[in-house]
Amino acid sequence: MLDHIGIGVTDYERSKSFYTRALAPLGAGLVMEVSAEETGNQAHAGFGHEGKPSFWISGADAGVGRAHCAFVAPDRAAVDAFYAAALAAGGRDNGPPGIRAHYHPNYYGAFVTDPDGHNIEAVCHMPA
Structure with missing residues (x-):
């Protein structure tokens, strides 16, 4: 049913670093990053397994909360x-x-x- 989920964060680089380190023991890591230029809005970082991002974070303008x-x-x-x-x-x-x-x-x-x-x-x- 679910393909992926995402949340807005207040500090993109800080959160990217946090999730990179916090998810490593679970076998998950940063598998894709999409730039603000590509999206026309904010950068997005996708974390997951085997190249498939399942959890995304987005910069503050994407809507914290x-x-x-x-x-x-x-x-x-x-x-x-x-x-x-x-x-x-x-x-x-x-x-x-x-x-x-x-x-x-x-x-x-x-x-x-x-x-x-x-x-x-x-x-x-x-x-x-």
Whole structure:
């Protein structure tokens, strides 16, 4: 059901260092970092196992106290359907369905903001 989660942090570099050290005994580490230039907002650091980031931190402008949760979608049509259903249910657009190549070439996701301001996503990692 869950693909990954993320949190906003007040000091990106300090938190990146903290999680790098704290997660090491669990066999997890920094597996991906996305720059502010690539996202058009803040830098993001993804921690996980075997190259798959499952826990992300984002700089302060991404919203400290605001959570990010991404749900697994079986295909791209399900991502599209999630987006339409979430908007119809009162969510706000936070990024329409589409490829996010800065993560990987088949990353197809859609983002909405829920009624409490959390960034909710559906993502499919499969090719079209």
